Amino acid sequence: MKERIEQVRAALAVNEAALIESGANRFYLTGFPSSAGQLLITPQDAYFIIDFRYVEKARATVKTANVILMENSREQIARLLAQDGATHLYVEAESTSLSRFAALRDGLPGVTLCEGDKIDRALVEARAIKTREELANIVAAQQMTDETFTYILDRITPGRTEREVMLDMEFYMRRLGSEGVSFDFIVVSGKNSSLPHGVPTDKKIERGDFVTMDFGAVVNGYHSDMTRTVAVGTVSEEQRRVYDTVYAAQAAALDFIRPGVACIEVDRVARDLIYGAGYEGCFGHGLGHSVGVEIHENPSCNTRCQEILRPGIVMTIEPGIYLENKFGVRIEDMVYLTENGTENLTKSEKKLLIV
Ligand code: ZN
Ligand code: ZN
DSSP: OHHHHHHHHTTSOTTEEEEEOSHHHHHHHHOOOOSSOEEEEOSSOEEEEEOHHHHHHHHHHOOSSEEEEOSSHHHHHHHHHHHTTOOEEEEOTTTOOHHHHHHHHHHSTTOEEEOOOHHHHHHHHHHHSOOHHHHHHHHHHHHHHHHHHHHHHTTOOTTOBHHHHHHHHHHHHHHHTOSSBSSSOEEEEGGGGGSTTOOOOSOBOOTTOEEEEEEOBEETTEEOOEEEEEESSOOOHHHHHHHHHHHHHHHHHHHHOOTTSBHHHHHHHHHHHHIIIIITTSOOSOSEEEOSSSSSEEEEESSSOOOBOOTTOEEEEOOEEEETTTEEEEOBEEEEEOSSSEEEOOOSOOSOOBO
């Protein structure tokens, strides 16, 4: 984990320091989950300034930085910068608010606050490539997700509401040991399934509905993400045609994705197939995103991302077709990019299940 701090420091000149305040990056660099705290990386050292609620645990567990009890953090930062000879301070451009930026600029006399995004870029770069340990956490989270899918299958019955199914899944997953939910679970049925990010309602599941479930677990701070769509009782020809198209689009993208190809090309493989089948305009989101200490990380497979895929990336592949006022289908797996290809981390059944 010390290497991660080195990767940030490598982006800095000899008189520059970095202040990390976002929860995800702070956790990534310290391994310490907390709702507050500041990590200051100077040319010589690293300091984790954390308040009384966390300091005891932080002192016992954080190995990558000197743990300091937060008193007046602005004065503490000023003193550490002066002590380590840093005259310029970078913050995270993406997550630092204008008011926070102004407060630091005005509160640190003699220090130049820098507006560039090189800290963000260094961290996106580092976080994209998962270590073995990070991968093991994602795999463990996905195993809980697969197990929850198996559990819920015969509990999706006409008369139960979307919310009941969602709560059942969440409770089961937490009992398996998930630290929380990867994000608010999506359980949508019938007409609601045409909403890609619909919220579970009190609508009762009915025979003939498609039920789309998008969910994931968290293990040691790492997330998993999976979507499955199942039919209840019976399936119409149109439903089957849409399902088969999404399935084929995902299969084509899974077959195509590998190190060396651009994200946009992977998206195109699935998109061309869906549009070619007559569903242009019905797949209005990107094909996938990286997953790690946050559910949505970079790079992403969409119609804009030109980044070249590399070994170590964990990417979702989640094509969908959404027919307004009718129904929708999405199928989502997570793949890990190896040296020569991919490993699919998602083991749940994918052929159309009628429950
Ligand atoms: Zn998802
Ligand atoms: Zn996703």
